[in-house]
Amino acid sequence: MKSKEKKQIKNPKQSKTIAGKLLGTIIPIMVICIIVVAALMFLRARSVILKNAKEQLSQETRANAADIALILENRRSYYSGISDVLENIDFDGGKGIYNDFQFTTSKFDDMYPGFYGYFDEIGYLDLTGFKPDAGFDPSSRPWYTGAQGKSELTWGTPYVDATSGGLSTFFSKEITLKSGQHGVISSDLYLKNISETVSQYRPSGTGFAILVDDSLTVVASEDTSYNGTSLGDHPSDTLYTSIFKQLSAGNKDIAVMRANDGLNYYVAYSTIPTTNWTMISYVKENDILKELNSLLFITIAIVIIMLIISTLFIMALISGMISKPITELTGSIGSITDNDFSIQINDKGNDEIGTMNRGMKKFVDSMRDSLVKLRDETEKLANSAEESKGSAENMNEQTTSQSESIGQIRDTMDGIATAVTELATSATELATMVSELTNEGQTTGNTMHILVGKADKSQKDMLAVTNSMDGISSSMQEMNNVVTTVEESAKRIESIVAMINSIADQTNLLSLNASIEAARAGEAGKGFAVVASEIGSLANESASASEEIGTIISEVMDHISSLADKSTANMEEIGQSSQIVDEAQITFGELIGNLESASNSMSKMVAMIKKVDEVATNLAAISEEQSASTEEVMATMEVIASSAEEVSNSSNQVADNATKVSDASDTISNFVSSFKLE
Structure with missing residues (x-):
């Protein structure tokens, strides 16, 4: 029956297609129209x-x-x-x-x-x-x-x-x-x-x-x-x-x-x-x-080209708008008759073919979704049936072993009751020890706070020492500047003394020249010779004085140089001391930070010990309550033992029903498998 339906679908493909019929009608009409228009245009052109x-x-x-x-x-x-x-x-x-x-x-x-x-x-x-x-x-x-x-x-x-x-x-x-x-x-x-x-x-x-x-x-x-x-x-x-x-x-x-x-x-x-x-x-x-005549040949060529282009365009247009969509739709229908619902139908277009494609796509999507859901539900049903059957069998086995376990639980509960009593005693002792530990932690925390305060005071003292060292360093720097200024002044005095020596030498030379000239003048130059001699004496005294001043200045320069060297050495030592003080201050800062961190940790530890104390107290109370609950559990176990027997009987009935459901799901699954969905 199915092959006969396929044959009925494929037979129309062997006959003349819709595109062929349209081309057989449109192209002759188009050829006639183009030729008539070209002829009219040619006649009009001929007249013109x-x-x-x-x-x-x-x-x-x-x-x-x-x-x-x-x-x-x-x-x-x-x-x-x-x-x-x-x-x-x-x-x-x-x-x-x-x-x-x-x-x-x-x-x-x-x-x-x-x-x-x-x-x-x-x-x-x-x-x-x-x-x-x-x-x-x-x-x-x-x-x-x-x-x-x-x-x-x-x-x-x-x-x-x-x-x-x-x-x-x-x-x-x-x-x-x-x-x-x-x-x-x-x-x-x-x-x-x-x-x-x-x-x-x-x-x-x-x-x-x-x-x-x-x-x-x-x-x-x-x-x-x-x-x-x-x-x-x-x-x-x-x-x-x-x-x-x-x-x-x-x-x-x-x-x-x-x-x-x-x-x-x-x-x-x-x-x-x-x-x-x-x-x-x-x-x-x-x-x-x-x-x-040239126009005639051109017109004929244009007509032929227009016919070729128009024919190709119409063929492409019909192929794109009619032949291809209808072929795709026909193929889709053929696939559906072969139970293939995995096809994808193009639903674009706003013409009649597009409407048919949208309707067919809606039908295929709806059928595919329904069959997929049916397949999924069947699989779930089969899985559930198997699980129910397995669960029933397991339940039957478990209820049997459960009855055996209940006796063992009863014996175990006796041991638990004894252990709970011992736990209550131990919890009471733990609470006492935690309370003592809390007191010791508070004492240690107070000691850490005192230590942090002393370290903070020491850091402030180190800061004062640092400031004092900075003042000393500044004063030494000013003194060093003064020594440098005095040294420069002494150097200028040396240059002045050298200039005085030069003047004395020149004056002595002039005095000698004057004496020579006075001797040449004879009697008339005697008075001038006396003056020249006095000037020479003064020049010699000035030279001697300037040499003595130069000697003194040299000694002063030596002392100043020594003082400058010592001042520089002191500046370097003060700088090193300042650096050591700065490092000590940094170390004290780190120490204070560590002490504060230790103090905070101690505070947190005391708080945690308090929580442990609360837990130990609660544990003692819970242990007492657990002892009472154990007795209630013992009574409940007796009830569970009787219920387990009833569950075993029900599980046998569930296993029979699960077998029937599994057979039905296999039948539905075979039917759904005949459809191609993906």
Whole structure:
């Protein structure tokens, strides 16, 4: 039955899992959504890119047109200024105009040198000095006919110049000179530079440009062989033909046209300001869509990466939130069906699986606790049954031996009664001896107190001796200082005596010199010689006196030195005596401390002896009480003997009941053992 239940639990694992079903549903929907969103974003981006590409192409076309217009307007405005000057200033006929405007012939290197024209009364005027043939008729010239009715310089149709062979154009207008002659003024522009400039334009980076006039004649093109021809003159070129048809219809909107190479081209138009000329730009559709193609590849790569990341994320999410918790829960249920309640169920999470896990954990914990308690109680019951059975058997044996012991106790109690009587007698004698010991201890304690007092007085006397020694030491120190001062004074006197001896020697020498000088003076120096002799005598007496003083001072110095040595020796002896007195004082202090400690110990000993006296007295009283209690115990032993027999009978019945309880606990223990709890 149990194996069948296990099989029913394991069968669902063999079928498709919940995670597999969810992935099979979510991933296709996610793929479709991402692809749809990416497609919508790509279409939107394509629309924006195409719009921006068209706008960029139009802006570049307008910029290129403005660039060409700047060149044309620069030349036209210059000659418009010359025209205004001719209309407002009189230059004295054609010769004056020719001479005064020669500077214009070198103004522009891409134009005809200066200007030319035809005027009434003056005729044909050319600043280069060109003279036409006699049959020259200006009215047949395009520059003349194109100026009719024009008050501003107007650009004409490009043509191939017969002299240079290059493409040129002109501008002309009607003019009335200040002197009243009416005519036409004109100048030519060589289109070589403009053609080269236009051929170098690269709209959108890879495109090309075409410049046409109002008659749709090609002024400049990337293919120079088309310059000077009409757009419609090239039926084999489908792109030029399509452009010709659109401009002929007056339509200048951006258009997509197919060329001979089979590719589509975006074509944009812009009118050259102040002219009827048109700047045309065309670029391959593939070049415009190159960025879009890159975006497409990037979009596809992003979609693939997003699909991979999203799939992995969803798989990890489903695995972490659904597959793993359900697998753990399924494993836990399988373990429970195998009677394994030792499993630990993860009860985290606030979803339905978390709720199931918490419920299952609560059930498993409750069952495990109940089974553990049942197992523990069964073990306790079995142990108690065994103990009860053993106790009953022991009790039976003990009651048997107890009956035998009671007789022995009875005999022992008789001996105890005799011993208690003897103990009471001994306790009385102990109390008497302790009382005498207490008296002796008190006498000894009084003697110790007297001894401590005498030792304290001796210590105070030693302190007085110490103070006296300190006074003597201080006095000796002062005397030693005085001796040192006297010794220093004597040394100064010796130096003074030495100085007096030196003065006496000098005086004696001066007296000798004076006597010599007086002898040289003859009679006049006799009085001075007497004085010098007296001075010499005084100097000798001073020297003798100073020597005697020096001798006395030396003796005094010897006595002072001896006194100083003795004073120093006395100071050392006094110091040693003071040290000995200090050590004696310390010894007396220690002696007093020991005596006080001995006195305290004696006091404690007397107190303890008093307690022993009290214990001995109590022991005597207790011994008497114990003697009376022994007699009561003897009577009680008789009662115990009869009770022991009754206990023996009851213990046999308890042993039988314990055997039955032990058998029941074994049955319960076997049942609980079938569950795994740890």
